[in-house]
Amino acid sequence: MDVVDLSRLQFALTCAFHFIFVPLTLGLSILVAFMETRYVQTGDELYLRMTKFWGKLFLINFALGVVTGITMEFQFGMNWAEYSRYVGDIFGAPLAIEATSSFFLESVFIGVWVFGWNKISRKAHAASICLVAFATNLSGLWILLANGWMQHPVGYVLRNGRAEMVDFLAVTFNPNGWIKFAHQISSAYVVAAFFVLGISAWHLLRKNETAFFKASFKMAALFGLVAVILSGLTGDIHAVEVGKTQPAKLAAMEALWDTQKTVGINLLQLPDTDHERNYFELIKLPSLLSLLATHSLDGEIKGLKDFPKDERPPVLPVFLSFRLMIGLGMLFSLLAFLAVILSRLDSLERYPRFLKLLVFTLPLPYLANQLGWIVAEMGRQPWIVYGIMKTSDGVSKSITLGQVAASLVGFVLLYGLLGAIDIYLLIKFARKGPDSDLSSLIDTTKREA
């Protein structure tokens, strides 16, 4: 382990930890905004109680997402100074725009929402959570445009010993960033949908607040079905984009060693990196990969052997993560479809085993989101900026192994502790269910402006 390895490990861990909280924030903010908007439109107190209950879980989750986000911005400079110096002219801009356009909006209006219950009108209060949802998702766009540039650098020239921006619009409309964004937010909505479905199912199994949790379930089921379909569609478009711009990543995702036309997909296979082959390839679906990746049956796909060994990503983790993510996505589609049907027919109670299954499914979309990022980031290796700069060249020169080891241990301990507390609190308040004392809820919302 050297400074590069430890810095990579630290970045991966802190990023993955941050990303436990982000997807739920992205999706649940929209659901809570919808609930409160419905309350303002209909005056139905059920929606107010939903807003309060899911809002409370949203906030417990939100807190850790915010505080762990600062780490990401600091680490570019702390551990990846050579990278930051080399690409700051172009990479810093989306980050600064994210802060000014989105992060301010989100952080200011989350305060208004939490503390403004009896200070502003109902409409203004609902508007503030809508702004939070909008800003959170916009924030994701700028972050993914920054990441998209690392995956597929555009709009720059190499000049004065660094990458300099020459075309801001190219950076802003980088197709890689936009398609990543679409795939990411829809996948995040899947997390939020299954979060609400799982907790609602848990309460429905116990016959707690049946009307409340049926309504929540119904809303989340539809949201989840739309999200999982979009996630699949955008994932497909994304894979085509990856095939065009990062062929080595696509080859690793499919463990494809030789360049071929009319490439199929083997349902079961396992890559053997040392011998540049697969241990076994079973149940072949002919031409499917060509069709998916090039949208033509006989499309040619580059194999890993066409890339020098030191320019190939680690095949096994990228391949396995990709496979597992796809499998999970299919499972979510099926479950979301059933959830919509059963909640529409109002026959959820008749299928307790389905409800139980949903409770246990709750963590899986989180896993799928993490796996997607493993594919994206490990699949980009050995490049920190695809084709321009190697990860090993991006690390800070001034930091020592001891410093990074100490900070890594610090992060693991602090994050471990805070993560455990946060999950404990989420479970505690999720189990407790909504407040039953309606009168106190209504009193705290001022009726006029």
Added chain:
Amino acid sequence: MELQIIWFVLWSILWAVYFMLDGFVLGSGMLQNFVARSDIERRVVINTLGPVWDGNEVWLITAGGVTFAAFPTTYALMFSYLYTALLLLLFSLIVRGVAFEFRGKVDDPRWKSLWDRALLVSSFLPALLFGVTFGNLFRGLPMDAAGYHGSLMSLVNPYGLVTGILFVLLFVVHGGLYLSVKTTGAVKARSVSAASAAWIPLLVVAGAFLIYTYPATHLFDNFLAHPGLLVVPLLAVLSLLGIKVFLVKGKLLPAFTASSLTILLVVATGVVGLFPNLIPSSLDTRYSLTAFNSSSSPYTLKIMTGVAILFLPIIIAYKVWVYRVFRAPVTNQDVLDNKQAY
């Protein structure tokens, strides 16, 4: 050329506003254990901060992001050279954020007092670390062609420490005044006393800082070359004295305004002295990082200027609106009424 000066100014303003806004949050966090005695009083203190702390912290994120976008070389070297100090800062800010959110979530006195203590430490450390860091930036970092020759311990020099203590005391006074405007009854009375009591050592340390700055840094070079600039530190001193004048008269909001101005003007004094350096080298001025040799390309700066012109007025507008919505002092009843309160 001109764009680089504009961004030096904007960079300075972001830091100054961040210190002014987070300064009272950090100061209130340090004082919470002293001005509040009962659980409800402690809740009142953190609920005065609730609607604003997160939005205030974003000024730091933006200052960081703007350093990255406008002065990438400075961002890269500053953050990697000050690795351990920034790590401690990061950990403190993380703990502070969750302390607000977690404290009220379990109804157990030991749990609450744990987070009260966490809030104290995680408010004190950033104040000290920011002060020590900026003291060292004023002084210059030991860097040359071979890179950085300092360490965490080399930051802990007498001048760095004086600046650190200056920041801590500035924020304590500022936080005490914020709480005296934003609370009522006993908490208000104790906050006023805390601010008055901390003002005297603040005056002493501010005087020491000003005098010590002459031999310890090159900040005075710019002021001696352009004596008209001395109006900035002069106004800083006047605002500092103004705090006491208003306190004696019992005018709390003007006193808080004076402490806000003091923080802005202390930072202004520092950056006017630094210009055009962002980080001077204490070894060889040829290796100083300046607004001119560490900036982004003119194209990027132009884009970023457009972004600033577009978004800063909007940000300021809704921030002002929020401070107006939440201008009334927080009472025990307010905290009890809002189930989502901290």
